[in-house]
Amino acid sequence: MVLSCLLLISVAAGADTLSVSPDSRFSSIQDAVNHARSGDVIFVQHATYHEGNILIDKKLNLTGIEYPEIYPGDTAEGFVVIADSVVIRGFQISDVARSYLKDRAGIRINDCRHCLIENNRLIRTFFGIYLKNARGCIIRDNEIEGVPGDEASTGNAIHLWYSKDITVERNTARGHRDGIYLEFVENSHVENNFSENNIRYGLHFMFSNNDDYRYNTFRKNGAGVAVMYSRNIIMENNVFEQNRGSSSYGLLLKDILDGQIRFNHFIENTIGIYADGSNRILYEFNEFRENGWALKILGSCSDNTITQNNFTGNTFDVMTNSKTSMNTFTGNYWSHYSGYDLDRDGVGDVPYRPVRLFSYIVGNVPSSILLLRSFFVELLNYAEQITPAVTPAFLEDRSPRMKIIKP
Amino acid sequence: MIKILKYSFFDLIRSKWSLIYFLFYLAVTFGLLYMSSDSSKAFLSLSNIVLLITPLTGTLFGALYYYNSKEFNELLLALPIRRSAIFIGRYLGLSLSLSLSFLAGVCIPFLFYGFQKAIGPGGFALFLMTGVMLTLIFSAISFLIALKNDNTIKGFGICLLVWLFLSILFDGIFLILLVYFERYPLDKLALALTLLNPIDLSRIIMTLQMDISALLGYTGAVFRRFFGSASGIIYASLALMFWIAVPVWLILIISRRKDF
Amino acid sequence: MIEVSGLHKSFGRNTVLKGIDLVLPAGNVTAVLGPNGSGKTTLLKSILGMVLPDKGDIRVLGRSIHHQWEYRQAIGYLPQIARFPENLTVQELIRMVMDLRRQRADEGPLLALFDLEHFLKKRLRYLSGGTRQKINVMLAFLFDHQIMILDEPTAGLDPLAVLHLKELIRNERQKGKTICLTTHILPLVDDIADRVVYLLEGNVYFEGTIGQLKEKYKGGNTESAIGRMLQPEKYD
Numbered sequence: 001m002v003l004s005c006l007l008l009i010s011v012a013a014g015a016d017t018l019s020v021s022p023d024s025r026f027s028s029i030q031d032a033v034n035h036a037r038s039g040d041v042i043f044v045q046h047a048t049y050h051e052g053n054i055l056i057d058k059k060l061n062l063t064g065i066e067y068p069e070i071y072p073g074d075t076a077e078g079f080v081v082i083a084d085s086v087v088i089r090g091f092q093i094s095d096v097a098r099s100y101l102k103d104r105a106g107i108r109i110n111d112c113r114h115c116l117i118e119n120n121r122l123i124r125t126f127f128g129i130y131l132k133n134a135r136g137c138i139i140r141d142n143e144i145e146g147v148p149g150d151e152a153s154t155g156n157a158i159h160l161w162y163s164k165d166i167t168v169e170r171n172t173a174r175g176h177r178d179g180i181y182l183e184f185v186e187n188s189h190v191e192n193n194f195s196e197n198n199i200r201y202g203l204h205f206m207f208s209n210n211d212d213y214r215y216n217t218f219r220k221n222g223a224g225v226a227v228m229y230s231r232n233i234i235m236e237n238n239v240f241e242q243n244r245g246s247s248s249y250g251l252l253l254k255d256i257l258d259g260q261i262r263f264n265h266f267i268e269n270t271i272g273i274y275a276d277g278s279n280r281i282l283y284e285f286n287e288f289r290e291n292g293w294a295l296k297i298l299g300s301c302s303d304n305t306i307t308q309n310n311f312t313g314n315t316f317d318v319m320t321n322s323k324t325s326m327n328t329f330t331g332n333y334w335s336h337y338s339g340y341d342l343d344r345d346g347v348g349d350v351p352y353r354p355v356r357l358f359s360y361i362v363g364n365v366p367s368s369i370l371l372l373r374s375f376f377v378e379l380l381n382y383a384e385q386i387t388p389a390v391t392p393a394f395l396e397d398r399s400p401r402m403k404i405i406k407p
Numbered sequence: 408m409i410k411i412l413k414y415s416f417f418d419l420i421r422s423k424w425s426l427i428y429f430l431f432y433l434a435v436t437f438g439l440l441y442m443s444s445d446s447s448k449a450f451l452s453l454s455n456i457v458l459l460i461t462p463l464t465g466t467l468f469g470a471l472y473y474y475n476s477k478e479f480n481e482l483l484l485a486l487p488i489r490r491s492a493i494f495i496g497r498y499l500g501l502s503l504s505l506s507l508s509f510l511a512g513v514c515i516p517f518l519f520y521g522f523q524k525a526i527g528p529g530g531f532a533l534f535l536m537t538g539v540m541l542t543l544i545f546s547a548i549s550f551l552i553a554l555k556n557d558n559t560i561k562g563f564g565i566c567l568l569v570w571l572f573l574s575i576l577f578d579g580i581f582l583i584l585l586v587y588f589e590r591y592p593l594d595k596l597a598l599a600l601t602l603l604n605p606i607d608l609s610r611i612i613m614t615l616q617m618d619i620s621a622l623l624g625y626t627g628a629v630f631r632r633f634f635g636s637a638s639g640i641i642y643a644s645l646a647l648m649f650w651i652a653v654p655v656w657l658i659l660i661i662s663r664r665k666d667f
Numbered sequence: 668m669i670e671v672s673g674l675h676k677s678f679g680r681n682t683v684l685k686g687i688d689l690v691l692p693a694g695n696v697t698a699v700l701g702p703n704g705s706g707k708t709t710l711l712k713s714i715l716g717m718v719l720p721d722k723g724d725i726r727v728l729g730r731s732i733h734h735q736w737e738y739r740q741a742i743g744y745l746p747q748i749a750r751f752p753e754n755l756t757v758q759e760l761i762r763m764v765m766d767l768r769r770q771r772a773d774e775g776p777l778l779a780l781f782d783l784e785h786f787l788k789k790r791l792r793y794l795s796g797g798t799r800q801k802i803n804v805m806l807a808f809l810f811d812h813q814i815m816i817l818d819e820p821t822a823g824l825d826p827l828a829v830l831h832l833k834e835l836i837r838n839e840r841q842k843g844k845t846i847c848l849t850t851h852i853l854p855l856v857d858d859i860a861d862r863v864v865y866l867l868e869g870n871v872y873f874e875g876t877i878g879q880l881k882e883k884y885k886g887g888n889t890e891s892a893i894g895r896m897l898q899p900e901k902y903d
Contacts, residue, residue: 244619244620244623244624245623245624246623246624246625246631248623248624268619268620269620270620270621270623270624271624289447290447290617290620291620291621292618292620292621292622292623292624293621293624312447312448313447313448313451313617315617315618315620315621316621335447335448336448361582361586364586364589365585365586365589366625367585367593367594367597367630368582368585368586368597369621369622369625369630370581370597370598370601370607370611371578371581371582371585371607372610372614372618372621372622373455373610373613373614373618374578374606374607374610375458375459375574375575375578376575376576376578376579376581376582377578377582378455379575
């Protein structure tokens with residue numbers, strides 16, 4: 001009944017409908033694709049299909065019914081799309097073998113536009129969904145789950161290369177090298193994705209400009225998000241949590257320009273944000289809670305504005321390697337602030353210096369972390385606060401808030 | 408021993424010092440929970456106070472109690488009771504009544520305000536355990552010092568010095584050592600050094616709760632094993648028990664040989 | 668009966684007892700006398716096991732007390748100054764001592780004798796020094812002990828209480844108990860003691876009955892006899 005309705009709709013649109021199942025006329029997907037005409041719809045019934053490198057070279061809508069299972073074998077990829085406006089929906093693609101020579105993927109889009117990849121499951125694929133030179137494509141509601149190995153033996157869950165106007169949303173990426181990887185990608189949106197337990201980064205921008213990512217969650221990755229050599233990236237309303245380890249960050253910024261980091265939550269990361277060579281970025285209304293270091297901002301960063309953020313319960317609030325500060329800290333809430341507010345305007349009357357002497361000591365003598373929060377160390381910190389000798393005297397918030405800021 | 412413990416405990420629990428100690432923790436905990444706008448800040452301050460005050464009160468009350476009840480000890484010594492039973496019983500009576508004041512003073516405000524998400528019930532239980540351990544340790548140490556020194560002034564002086572040393576000076580020396588021998592692999596030595604100070608051990612148990620994100624940033628293999636699992640907390644707790652056992656054992660030895 | 672033989676004790680460089688040999692027979696009140704620092708208290712505390720001797724042996728009721736504690740079941744001790752757990756009531760204190768001794772006794776008559784009944788519910792911290800001392804005496808005489816050791820028993824007591832105390836001591840003596848006391852009040856010795864042990868610089872200077880003491884040093888009473896004993900030239 002459902003099928004016949006769909007059939008009617010397709011007929012009305014002037015397109016044919018083909019059905020693939022092991023005991024019907026088309027027992028392989030490739031066979032159906034070869035016989036279809038541009039604009040046709042191919043329904044693939046639930047079954048196990050041992051075929052790979054399924055080449056889609058015309059505008060087709062491929063829809064899996066109850067997740068037909070595709071096993072491409074040891075040397076092949078899953079789907080390879082080389083035509084515009086292709087839809088691939090509802091498939092489960094498993095066990096794409098890793099290769100050190102070729103980036104094999106579950107679903108590959110090469111040089112085309114307006115494709116839609118949705119509701120697929122990609123299990124133990126070397127690369128999950130791989131876009132090369134694509135435009136205006138949408139990748140959504142896919143579940144991509146890899147087996148974490150080392151960085152070299154695992155590909156990215158969603159890999160975008162040299163593409164434009166791509167939307168990546170509501171996907172789940174686990175156990176890959178990077179959850180979502182963008183290289184030379186412009187004007188694209190990454191939203192509402194969930195990226196967890198990836199070996200390297202939950203989301204990774206390289207040489208990509210004018211993109212944004214919002215409402216994503218990055219949990220327990222090697223590092224949550226890395227934004228490198230990119231410009232104008234908007235980062236809003238994301239959650240970066242429990243990205244912990246010796247070189248773990250919630251967010252890593254490396255040589256970027258003109259971004260915005262707003263309304264994000266950085267929770268229980270070893271380092272909330274690590275910024276190196278990052279300039280003219282606005283940090284606003286973020287929450288930094290219970291991180292080891294909320295913000296490591298190196299001396300190579302300048303003209304950043306850090307305002308109206310909440311820093312609560314972090315071991316160290318801010319760390320830097322420079323004695324000067326070319327960034328502006330103002331109007332943030334710091335839970336370690338112990339000043340007073342005599343005029344009751346909600347702003348502390350003495351400035352807050354968020355850099356602790358002890359974080360320098362830990363930087364030089366790592367085993368001294370054992371003395372964290374000891375009275376001796378607190379005394380040292382206190383003395384340094386009063387007369388800064390090692391920490392940058394000008395890195396201070398002159399109007400620290402007395403209460404948590406509600407954005 | 409149980410009888411001595413019972414009478415010492417009931418005597419002490421009715422003393423004004425127990426009440427003052429209880430009220431102190433009650434006021435501090437209520438105050439912190441009421442005034443701090445975020446719970447992790449309140450808990451951080453509270454744990455700092457506990458790490459500073461519990462050893463101090465354990466030390467002072469231990470010595471104070473011993474010296475105040477010297478004649479009562481003599482009365483007990485003339486009774487047909489083992490010496491070990493007298494001193495262990497009195498020590499336990501003291502440390503349990505102090506622990507009770509501490510537990511009640513801290514728990515009541517938390518019951519009132521509810522458990523805070525900053526710690527969780529497991530962390531809170533560990534925090535309470537640490538406070539009780541510190542009380543047990545420092546009242547044993549001061550009891551021991553008082554037992555060894557009949558001169559009250561000298562005894563109190565030594566008690567305060569021990570507290571000052573373990574609270575502040577030890578860490579200073581520790582840090583200087585680490586900085587001075589920076590080039591050598593010191594992880595094991597550093598962990599071993601913390602064994603020598605019950606306050607450090609307790610502090611590490613607390614930081615394993617509150618600062619685990621920072622601790623996991625450490626690269627050394629020894630520390631990673633230590634911080635990365637429950638082994639750190641187990642190791643520190645065992646060491647704390649050792650810190651109770653040793654002074655108590657010394658109390659036994661010294662009380663057996665002492666003339667009263 | 669208490670037998671002390673060859674008892675030595677020194678505290679650091681200060682030698683307090685230099686070989687004490689003594690017998691405190693049953694059914695006698697023995698007063699241990701001597702100037703301050705002569706070793707009286709050390710002797711008593713050695714018998715009680717509070718001070719551990721360097722050398723020598725003490726036998727209580729025929730058995731050596733070395734490393735023992737059960738023998739104290741047979742000893743009642745009245746310390747010089749009584750300090751009790753401050754926050755217990757008098758009644759609780761009595762119960763406690765009974766409990767700790769695992770012995771029961773009827774405190775009623777002694778409470779009445781010393782007029783202590785209305786203090787029963789009071790905490791010890793609120794009691795005067797005299798009242799405390801009465802409680803101290805009461806606790807020492809509460810049980811039926813074979814041996815009584817009384818360190819300055821009259822100190823701090825009012826005259827009436829002293830009278831009662833003497834009566835108690837005589838009663839116990841009648842029952843054939845071994846009683847040993849120290850005091851600075853020599854008339855008391857005349858009053859209740861049978862025997863005198865005089866310690867001087869850690870040695871037994873005199874041991875014998877009061878009669879022997881008076882006879883040997885030709886004193887009308889203990890006070891004058893001791894005076895002659897210590898400074899014979901002055902009296903000759």
